[in-house]
Amino acid sequence: MSDQPTLAEFAVEQSESDEQTEMLDPNASNETVTMTADKQVATYLIEDQMADLTDAIREAVQNGIDSPNSTRVLVSVSPERSIIVDDGAGVDLESTEGKRNLSVLGAGTKQRADDETIGEWGIGKGAIIAKGAVRIWSHSRALHFDYRDQRTTGPWADSSGREGNVVETEHSLGGVLVEIDHYEGEVPDPESYRWHRYVRDLRKRFAYVHSQTDVDVIINGESAARGxxxxxxxxxxxxxxxxxxxxxxxxxxxxxxxxxxxxxxxxxxxxxxxxxxxxxxxxxxxxxxxxxxxxxxxxxxxxxxxxxxxxxxxxxxxxxxPDDRLDDESREVMVEQMFSGSSSTDWTNRSLFQLANESRISLTRIQAAPEIGWIESAEKGADKLVERGYVVLDTSDPATKRLREYTDRDDADLELPSSFDVGERAEAEGVWTGYNCIDDESQLNADQRRYLLFARVLATELGIDREIYYGEASADAWTDGRTYIAITDSAVSSRQREVWMHDLYLVLLHEAAHETASTDQPSHGHHFESTYRSLVEDPANREAFANLVQQVVAGGFESVFQEYDVESS
Structure with a gap:
């Protein structure tokens, strides 16, 4: 008789109870420890090992693929039930071995070193019974489980929890049929896009099975094989x-x-x-x-x-x-390969690193420069320095960030030129680095105009009695503390409407909390933080913002701008 735990009882019996266990010899140099398991492990294996129903279906399909002489596995998936049937040799449920293979967690014919079979009824059968009332039918016998004890009639009336029952069938079936009568909540709403994605993702799981096993998996009448x-x-x-x-x-x-x-x-x-x-x-x-x-x-x-x-x-x-077609992820991987020494390819002459004006430069050219500068994001004046021949590297770019991180390591074996302060060099070169309001708003592009006009409407709704301008600076925004607030391109983090509207809401309240100019080392002490927090958490401000967003959603930006009579100059 097998000492493996069955679905009806998952526990490893210890040879002696705790009361009978002998005390260890304190002078002994070696101890023997036995790994044991209890019913909590069974619950994990059955309920928690797989994410959703598609995992359970995968387990059943895998076993159909592995079945001797199997050439195809048919899968029918509907919101109510899933049926998986193969044309293989089947399982003899009249034999002790056959019943054991389908009722003992971990039992099956597959060995760990087996390089051919994919499933073979091992631990995965626990995932199958967790997702619905299950019938496993082969030849003239069927094994039933109702793990959640939700079926009181039909073939599952006598099944409950991990207790399954084997019954004779009216007809004999070649191969194996697995029917999963879904428990509630195991499939997406069939009217939603998620249902179509659900079936599509299920096909993806078996896309290349036929290319390796010659077994065709057909899901809802369509072969999953991609060739x-x-x-x-x-x-x-x-x-x-x-x-x-x-x-x-x-x-x-x-x-x-x-x-x-x-x-x-x-x-x-x-x-x-x-x-x-x-x-x-x-x-x-x-x-x-x-x-x-x-x-x-x-x-x-x-x-x-x-x-x-x-x-x-x-x-x-x-x-x-070509260098100009390399995307950010590819450049980052190439740089990591260069510095790890795992690549045999020399990429030192490839333009992998980003300059402040968004052009790219090679490691060879960086090392040949008399000195270099670093910036972490857009910094006014940095691009002008690049135009004048300086090497200013932008570490907001992933590949360039990897270069900076590597050269900062104590064990780095890469020599780079000495660094200069970008702000100081820009000032020395007479390159503008301060705050500038754009007087001619016709220079703004469509996105910038929309940001500006929305910010003006929002300031009115929030009761912020300051003029709103668009400007250029390294900061998200700035204010003189009394008469105006200027926003910049970096005030918004995304072009997605819901995101940038909320960005501007926070930016305006931030600047409104400043009672003095925020251009020169603005104070962010306790008083400022208290004022800013109270503005953000004010129910009236939240309601005003929410109402304005609803107006935009209902009528569009231009309608709102016309209603509030705002326009760019």
Missing amino acids: DPREAISETSGPSITRETDDAVIALEHTSHEGLEIYSNGLYVTTSREYGVSGVVVSKGNLTLNFARNDIQSGCDRWERIEQTLEETRDELYDEV
């Missing part, structure tokens, strides 16, 4: 590259925003954006995955070999991309 992984980038207009080794098929393209999809033996695992490219990696054989099967465990030998090939292939791809 050869190398075709994933066949229609890309930019640089791309493919590689095939004994461990994997790799297809990469230079568009980092979509990320790199990783598949274990054709089964989707995760999307990684740390490589600075898009595409797919499909392993030949299983990767060692974590418990939830949504990431790769450290120490996976196959993945270590794949990753080495992946990084070499990615570096080859970068060599095909």
